[in-house]
Amino acid sequence: MSEPFAATAADVLVVGSLNMDLRIRTPRLPAPGETLTGSGFDTDGGGKGANQAVAAARQGARVAMLGAVGQDAHGAALLAALQADGIDTGAVERIAGMPSGTAAILLMPDGENSIVVIAGANHALTPERVRAQAGRLRQARVVVAQLECPLDAVTEALTIAREAGAITVLNAAPVQPLDDALLGQLDWLVVNEIEAAALAGMPVPGPTEAREVAERLRQRGPRQVLVTLGAEGLVLAGPEGTLALPAPRVQAVDTTGAGDTVVGALAAALAAGRPLREALVRAQAAAALAVTRLGTQSAMPTAAEVDRLVA
């Protein structure tokens, strides 16, 4: 009660990473000590947190981001990109003496890529910095986190949000062991089949096993467990049992960020109070549209585009 209220309450507060993607097109990987001439270069906003924030904002939610970037040019550009999507960046701290999160991506002609990620300022997100934003966390309807920031900070954010009655969503990517105390704070655990297999300690070769693994993960505490299965769609285990939804059939050209689009669009739909099945259908429609276009944030659709696909 003594916390100051945030200036504006967000529908969706995303706690997570912001990275600058530096993409070089190369004919092949250079050998050790070799210098190659590439054929193109571009930069793009990335990081699972920022991607999910953009996906939610495009669906019409009022979105705020909680995270950290460096006091460098990449940090300024990352904030400007989120602001261009109407996202409140007031809770993104600029950390002195650390670079912004960076992903160096070597993209080969066949679409294969090799990536090195530097967490940089993303790792400066501490439980103390999260607590300093407790007012925003308490006012949000939906709080979304991933695991590219330190686990203790993520846990703190989800705990504050849960106590305040927000809907809590954890996308457990990149996957790491999670204790049941954290899983018990979750309204939603969202994982792809690889992450589900790692967390549950069993393989997920197809939708049948995905139902089983989702149920098994639900026993550990989350109210809903959503397992995404790429072009095969998703399965959900919840209090009413399990549900499988096929993905819309589309011609995929770039599936990068499909999972982030599902998480962000789901958060927006939950914040808008949409019924469960409709929220899942919209989240899948958003991801299906995103995979038909090149790019990650730039490929994420608007609510109007999703309306047309689900009509």
Ligand code: ATP
């Ligand atoms: P990424 O790591 O590439 O962001 P992910 O592995 O986290 O993705 P996926 O399970 O591959 O997540 O995809 C998430 C969702 O995106 C799927 O549940 C589905 O709704 C949609 N999707 C992914 N690939 C396709 C596709 N080829 N066609 C239609 N929908 C797709």
